[in-house]
Amino acid sequence: MRATSSVIVGRDAEIGILDEALESVRRGAGRAVFLVGEAGIGKSRLAGECALRAYDRDMPVLRGRATSTGLVVPFRPLVEALSSRFRAAGAPDDPELDPYRPALAGLVPEWRAAAAAPGYTISLVELAEALLRLLAVLGRERGCVILLEDLHDSDTETIAVVEYVVDNVADLPVLLVGTLRPDPGPASDLALAAELRNTATVAELEPLDEAAVRRMVDACLDARPGEVPPAAHRHLSERAGGNPYLVEVLLADLLDLGRLSRADGGWLLADHGEATVPTGAVRSWARRLGRLDEPVRELLLLAATLGGRFSVGALRAVTGLDDRALFAHLRSASEAGIIAPDGAAHDHYTFRHVLTADALRASLPPAEQAALARRAATAIERSAAELSAEGTGELSGEQSQLVATLRLAAGDKVAASRQFAQVGRQMLDAGASGSAAVLLERARGLAADGERDDVTVQLAIAQAESGRLTAASVLLDDLPPVLAGSRAAEERAQAHTQVAWVATMAEQQEEARRRIRAARGLLGSSPRPEQEAALVVVEGHLALLPEQEDRGGPGRLAGRERLKEAERSARHAALTAEQRGRPVVACQAWQLLALLSRQRGFDEADACLVRMLEVAEKHRLAVSRAEALVRLGTNAFMRTGEATQLETARAAAHELGSLAVLQTVDGLLAMQSVLGGRWDRAREIVERSVEASARLQNLSAHRYLLLVDATLAAHQGRAREQERALGRFRRAGGEESMLVPLQRGLCQAMGALMAEDRQRATAELDAALAWEREHPSFFYLSGRYGLRPLLRILEGGDGKGQGDAAGPGDGGRAAYEEALASPGGQLAWNRMFLGMADAVLRGRDGDAEGARRAVEEAGRAATVFPQAWHLALRLTAEAALADSWGDPVAWLRTAEEYFHEAGVQPVAGACRAVLRQAGVSVPQRRGGRERIPAELRTAGVTPREYEVFVLLMERPGNQQIAQRLCISPRTVEKHMASLMTKTGCVDRAALCALSAERAEEARGAPPAAARAAAT
Template sequence: MRVSSPVLVGRGDELDLIKGRLAATRDRRGDAVFVVGEAGIGKTRLVGECARHAADAGMVVLRGRGSAVGPAVPFRAVTEALLSLLRAADVPLDDSDLAPYRPALARLVPDWRGHATPGTGESVIVLAEAVLRLLAIIGRDRGCLMILDDLHDADAETLAVVEYLADNLADQPAVLLVTLQPGAHAAGDVSRAAVVRRAATAVTLRPLDEEQVRALAAACLGIDAGDLPGPVSDRLTRDADGIPFVVEELLGDLLDRRVLVRDGGGWRLTAAPGNEVPSNVLHGVAQRAAGLAAATQEVLHLAAVLGRQFPVEAVRAVLGLDESTLFGHLRAGVDAQLLVPDPAMPDWYAFRHSLIADALLAVLPSAERASLARRAADAVSAAHPGLPDDWCQFVAGLRLAAGDAHAAALLLAEAGRRALAAGATASAVTLLERSYELVPDGTRADDRARVLESFLQALAEAGQADRAFTVAARATWASVATLSAEPHVALHARLAWLAVVTGRWAEGAMSVKTARAVLGASPEPGLVARIDVVEAHLILNAGLGLDRAADAERLARHAVTSAAEAGLPEVACQALQLLAMIARRRGFDEADAHLSRMLALAERHDLRMWQINALFRLGVNESMRMDEQARLDQARQAARQTGAIMLGYSIDVVFAMRAVMHADFEEARALADRCASATARLRNVDDQQFAVLTAAAAAAHQARRQEMESLLAEFTRLGGARTQQAPLVSGFCQATCALLEEDRQRAMDELDQAWAWEEENPPVFYLTGRHGLRPLLLALASATSSAEGAPGSRDAGLAEYTAGAANAAADLRWNRQFLHLTHAVLLGRDGHHDAAATAVAEAMETAAPYHMARHLGLRLVAEAALADGWGDPVTWLHTAEEYFHQVDVPAVAAACRALLRKAGVTVAQRRTGHDRIPAELRKQGVTVREYQVLQLLTDRHSNHDIALRLHLSTRTVEKHVASLLARTGRPNRVDLAAYATELSERER
């Protein structure tokens, strides 16, 4: 007889708490709830009741369970939950908020791969963000409940998703409900940490008290608690320890043995229940299974070997049963309360409790267990050639149970490599570490070396480089005497690459030296390519050899050739990317040729990520050289279609930098802030640094020093000062801001600092002023010095211009505008007035997209033109003065007016209104435009109304209001308006 309570007993408080969380989703107040309790305590029953309540309320319900085949099946619980959603509801994959994340979701749900190319190797956090957005969309109008059961068995990637969701559900219409057992496991660490930082709620289920045990037993029997036979009540309260599962099992045992029988509307005992209490309920489960037909027992025993959850097709393949017969046996197991259909996975069943599977395994002799595991492994391998998806781990477990550790190790290694390719680095480490432990040494050292090489790669990508070197150092068995060439070279190539990315140059050089010694006289091209690419990077970064760039380039070229011979397109792409970086120093045409070849190779071999990388790099070059963005648009679209979220933000930051150069500062700041926020959540530090630096550049190019300094401090806090972006701080931000403050010496000092940094480090960015702005300032300084009779000054300016114009960086449009102006200054100084004016015209044509830089250039060159008597400096100064007055950069506007007066031009005083700003506001740094906004606040105008009156954008007004709040220390807009009214009354 099936024994199960029709009602939930003893969990009223917990149920009410979760119901409250579900109700709050209507107000977009989500939460994560961790339900913790030992096996059999009733976690599943509680969340099942919550699921029914949510469904009755019209909420969307998803449900998945931790992996049943070990802790290293990436995203198993999340995948099951999404599959349950797919079966129950239409998923709005075309929603614009979800569109960029569809490829990430397609990694988990095969049915969604028709809508997008599955994401390749994206961050786990990108996938977590995709799940968060999906929950927000499907719960938008009615709320959503996502249940993940048994996460004490979950993989690290699933736990990363859970942690991310817990941290970001507060303003979403969704609840995450997680069940797990107590204990020292990663899931427990995640739950405890989330509760401590108030990102989640913990619900701990305690054993039932005696009254609740009696109520549960009575509910199972359909009677009042007072009608429960006394001896039965005593037995259950004494022996079940308050565990609902044990209560039901002990009660079921009494019914099966007919010790407790129905008597009319009640129950009576036919014998004493007995006082002996088994150490667990396994014996009772075994007895129940023994009462089934022999063929059904065989099915159950095989199922227990397969795991707590098991696929029907594996049982069918091993036992050779037809579908009707097999499902008859499974129904018998369900009727005996041993099995349940798996609600999350079609065509899978599960044991009602893990203790049931343990009980069935306990009665099987070890030889029989091994035989069943071997037969199951063979059958699944035959049914699924190549063991795709989770079958690889599944069969690995069976091979291990069958006693074939070597075969299990190789399968685990393959599963680990797949997990690594999918971006599941933590699971990859777990799988490959286990594989490495299982592979024997001796005659199979080559296999072990291949596993070790993959294990080292996984450790490196998981951020455990130090551990990787420790593991490698302990591999004393790996030597020329034990290994053949291919695994030996691959192992040392991996170690050399680890040395490159961690700055261990000497260790990297030693690994390369060892690998080259192993290669021998006639090495395989593929092995040569792997070593050449790594050594090229090592040389370029470590400065080994007399001419590191030349040596690195030679090796990279050889790697391209060898990789082509060996059929290794990814290695060839890696080498071509390095060649393009080196070639930029000679010219961007050559760099683009390498990138175009890389693009063609990636397209031919369907290497999607390398395609987008090539498009992106080509787009950056195109943008910087010609201010075109067609390739960047193409790369951005491809990244979105592929779900390459990280690369997509890298591209967006480039668009933000373009906006800075175009003086579209509102767009630049909005895009940079969005990228900084997103990359911080995604833990993409490189792009976060560049986004913050771009925001600082936007402030610098508006002469907002305080804002710039604050952002640069954030850039430093993020570690940016130790990166290749560092010279941009001095050359692109600080120097420009100083010029807009009319502090020429400070600007020159900052440019000198950027120049000195690049002398010690191979330049990567070419906007640091070295090849444009610095030559112009030197030329202006040398012109002044020459006029004053200083010896040698003319040669200094000319030499700097000549060096700048000869450099490949002069091909960049941003640099060319300043070099044209530099040429004009030098020509004018030498008396070539017409040529100088022509050079200015060329500069203005080149600078057309760069509005701020164009007018700054006019202000600077006009000074030299006035001194040397050429060109049209008066018109240039009028143009520059008007621009800088309009954009509220008073220092440059004032300098332009001073130069006009020096030229004998009568200049009307600008009535800027600065003198009308109250003294206390001037001390706080309030600008004229901000004061105009503040005055309009006295009449309670909206931002939109203010924008119309002042001919500004609404977003600009919003920024002015935010700045006023910050400068005046007012807590809100109402208080700020009251303050404005008070100031107005004082003025009267």
């Protein structure tokens, strides 16, 4: 007989916590709650109660449970949770989720078609961010709840994803509820750490007191208070220890034995003596098994040997039963309340509680337990061999883990170690490095002496790729010495190389160098070419990073020689890797070469990237293909200022499903939008990606996005916002990165110019150049190749600036000629400034026509950079006025109009001041200027003059205009004269015709019609 309580007792405080969290989530403030307690204490009941209360609030609920079999199955609770929602409701069709579908495809079967391209493994943080976005979309209207039970049994990957969600859920309408036991382990560490960080609430479930046990027993028996004998209450309270599950188990035992029975007016407890009373759950379940049919009893013991959750296939293989008999026994066990179908998988069953399986196993003597485990392992291996077409007997990852667990239970540690190691290597190859580390750690602890070192090498790689570089280093350093050049040495050298690559990407330079030294020591003096190529690629990427041990850098000469050597080695490595069948290394080498060869021109850099793209496409390396497209798009953007190829690269990254690559492209697109004056679009991209890149731990993209944010504020003349953004950039380590030249030149120098502080701008540009002289730098938009030469020429250039190779009084020509001869001088952004510098030099030499042509050439390069072009006009106009060339008045009026509309008042004011100094009338900034067409505003037409101009289309007399505008006829005459001067009209009739033409254009009629009407 089953005895279960229909109500929850003794958990008012915990229910209050969940209720408060649900209300918080409905208001859009996310929460995380962990329910912690021993097995059977009531965690799942509380989780179920939370689900019911969420349903009452019309909230979506997702519910998943970790496996209790001891098998490491990546993301099982998450897969089950998403399936529980989408199996019936279907996956949401929301455009916001489009970039995240490839990452989620492994968890949501409905999105398998959107899986990442072959050759790309979704990172843990990418998956966690995708899950976070999915939950936010589900909870957009009323909030949503995700319940994850038995986290203590979860795989490492699930724990990492849960930690990410917990740390980032505060501003989203999502409630995460996790249940776990207080046993030491990753789940317990996560809950405690989250509580210390105030990112989660931890509710520890205590045993029920006697009063709560009484209420629970009454609820189980549907009895009124006082109907159940006090002796029965004492019996259950003492033996269950306040554990609700054990209360139910022991109560069911009393009912089955007939010790507790219903009588007229209440319940009776028969006294049969303590000797016949079970003293715990183990004896209780042993007694209950004894009352079942023999086939059912044997089936349950074998099922318990397989764990708290078992598959029908495994049980069929172990028992040898046909389906009819097997399902008949399973049905009997289900009706007895011992097992139940697993809702997450149609071919699996679970024991009603994990304690049930433990108790059943414990009811057998150790020798019999071992014999059952041995029998089960052999049967599963035999079944796999029979099903294999080749008879190889290959097991799936889950089957291998189960067999390993059974072999261990049977006492065969060596066989268990080999199985764990095999599955660990498979998971490492599939990218599940955290789960791989767990399994390889188990294998290492069980391995025979001759096999332990091989497992340790694989474990070190798994630890490094899952972000635990220190643990990986300790493992590699503790390995016993081997003969250089031996097979074991080569395997270890490969591990050191892989760990070095991870360390380089994490910018841990010293650790990367230690690993490279160790690898070279193991390979000896003559490594094979492909081994040398892999090492050279890592060393080449290290050469690009600013030296950590010497903040001043390696010095100008040493830095140049280091890069030359890196380039020579990388080119040889690329060719070698291609010939030796190492396409990943080849792509990494061509990518490195593309960056290093920029110093000779972007054609050569693009050729390297095209080669990288060809290798990637030939070998179906999706990640390398996307990265090649991103870098080709970046070069095209730098050359022309256009973003067409970057958009193509973004589409490839989206198809790939790589959030990290997407964020890299987004940063570049945001910078292109800043330079192109599309500030709203730049802001939208930054706001969308900057926090996500931080959560993703995509440090390079995050730093770049922060710099874009600061650059955006600088170009808009918002000094306070610029400093706040730069503060975040510095805290992210930006001033120890390769972005310093851009920070100084593209951001801070431009910010100074927006404040009309030319001296500070020059100082920032000089600082950027000084940094570039001492460090490897491949950013050509820092001002060195465009803006800085222009400013030096405008100030007369004494030739003493840092890096200028000229003598005193050269007028800034040396900086100009150096920039013009470099690849950086061919980029559209720089050509614009260099063209204006050329114009100033020609005007200074008396070549007015040459200066005019230079301005026209610069204007063609500046088509996509409106703000920078107007800044260049403002900067150049003073020189043109002084040397009497060009059209400086028109330039200043155009620039003044632009910067006034952009809200950059210091520059607009400076333009007006220069105009006044030149003796030109400057219109007052009255209301209504926004109504004046741009052409007339640029010509200097004032709001009052425009009012007169609009009336002229009707050809009124001066007296009529004066009456309609309430001004004197003499004032009208002055406005008419000014309008003819500013518009170039020769007489009043032409001015009236122009007014009529503009009116017709505003209404959409062709200009010719307006001219005909005017005549």
